[in-house]
Amino acid sequence: MTDWREQLIVPRAPFIPSVVWVDDPTTDGFVAVSRNDDEPRWRALVEADEPIITQVDDGTTEPGTTGLQPSSSCSQPSLVAAMLSALEVREGHRVLEIGTGTGWNAAQLSERVGTGEHVVTVEVDPAVAGDARRALTGAGYSPWVVTGDGTNGYPPAAPYDRVICTASVRAIPRAWIDQTRPGGVIVAPWGTDYGDDALTRLEVHEDGSASGRCGINLAFMRIRHQRRDFLEPTADELNAADATRTTRGGRELFEMVTFARAAFTIGLRVPSCYLTVEDVDEDHRLIELHDVRSRSWARATLVRGKDPWTVHQLGPRRLWNEVDAAYAWWCDAGKPTPDRYGLTVTPDGRHDVWIDAPDDERRWSLTF
Ligand SMILES: C[S@@+](CC[C@H](N)C(=O)[O-])C[C@H]1O[C@@H](n2cnc3c(N)ncnc32)[C@H](O)[C@@H]1O
Structure with missing residues (x-):
């Protein structure tokens, strides 16, 4: 057993819907795999260290047709473990998760803090949120599952000790920093529109800023409202x-x-x-x-x-x-790797990046 498997206390299968989606090389899209029709394939997907796509096209595509864009998933187990490890959740912490998805990670968080009452998880898609609520209740967990836009955080249960986002972001929302206590930690896949994101861990400071380092590569789906878009010239x-x-x-x-x-x-x-x-x-x-x-x-x-x-x-x-x-x-600049970068979000929301240390002369502000 590897380390990351030992960290994932809650089994995955009870959170995976009976219909999931897989790559379709013939169309470059996604086709449904149903547990009822192909239990061995469904089971293999659940047991693999891979993400499982659980919704395409914001739920507008039905099984039997081809999906174009994954819009919800159960993240890759080893990356879930890496994010939880970066978050350093302890018993008694109050935790906000953005991107409930299947609810599997919310269950892992609930196990760690000792009670579901201390975990709030926000999901933008009402159908996904509904399925997650049922799966969490069925597995014996009781976090608050809130349907809404997680970029606003969830003020009624703030302040939080920990905030984790399981969709990627280009900009760290101000609300997450405001709703985290000083000394608290925010973990998110963060990056620009150019390529993949980095696991980023920020500590929140008394002055309302947050800063920290970038780490491993995370290819997560973008949070709605910050999605990337492309041009197809005529x-x-x-x-x-x-x-x-x-x-x-x-x-x-x-x-x-x-x-x-x-x-x-x-x-x-x-x-x-x-x-x-x-x-x-x-x-x-x-x-x-x-x-x-x-x-x-x-x-x-x-x-x-x-x-x-x-x-x-x-x-x-x-x-x-x-x-x-x-x-x-x-x-x-000597070919700096992603893990040499850090990010400071200033109280007025500016995103400054730096190499090796916040006072390095190679520090600049991002424009969005
Ligand atoms: C990779 S999935 C999350 C995986 C999940 N944590 C799990 O354990 O299965 C990302 C989720 O973020 C949700 N999402 C996207 N934008 C959001 C937003 N603005 N607020 C809340 N949830 C959002 C998507 O609908 C999707 O379900």
Whole structure:
């Protein structure tokens, strides 16, 4: 038994709905797997150290049709354990969770604090919240399951010793800091629109600021209202786009899109830039950059053995040039890994990032 398994006291199966969703390689979407029709497959999903998608398209897609976007899930067990470990929940703590999902993590929290009365969990989707309430009651847990927007926290039960978000965020909501006691801890998957998020642990201070370090890679779904969005240029727009060549080679482009290499840094230096990477087939990869607000877009088309590769750009921003410059900055800065970064949220809500220490000269404010 590995360490993380020992930390997850509550079994997962009672919290997993009888219909879950899996990748469908034929459509690039998601199809339903029903426990009634295929118990062995459902059981294998429950027992794997993988996330389980429990809702797609905010519940608007029915089993039997193809889902496009996961909108609720039961998170990957080893990552749930890592987040709980970072949270350092103790008996008697008052805990706020944002993103109830299946309720499995709320049950883990209830076990840790000793009573469900001290756990509040907020879920934005009423149907998901209803299922979680039933699963929690059935398993003998009684946290408060609140249906609502968790970015507002839940003031009636504040202040909290611990706040944990199990959906990822681009900005730490002010309400979470205001509702955490000084010395309390906030844990969330946090990052920009460019690539994955980092497990981030902030301590709340007397002056209303919060600060802490970034850690391991967490690929969580975005909290509603902060979701990423992409552009699909029309054929006419594509024809009118600037076309240049990138002098970057395959290794550099790999670093530019990889969390543990340059991607986390690039996201911190290039605001409002959503990265997508599509492997069209074994020989063709598309790296695209999207800023829906300014309607700027860029695409590098990689063809095996055919470099230098073409870059198309359109809109008022030259996103590829911005990302390329941020990559050069990362190289000059000694290629800092995500775990060398920290975040300070000031009392007025500014998000400042720094490398190694808050007073490092490499400290800057993010723009959203
Ligand atoms: C990865 S799932 C949570 C996993 C969950 N903790 C568990 O144990 O199964 C993320 C959840 O966050 C919810 N969510 C998204 N935006 C939200 C918001 N603004 N407020 C509260 N919940 C939100 C989603 O509906 C989804 O159920």
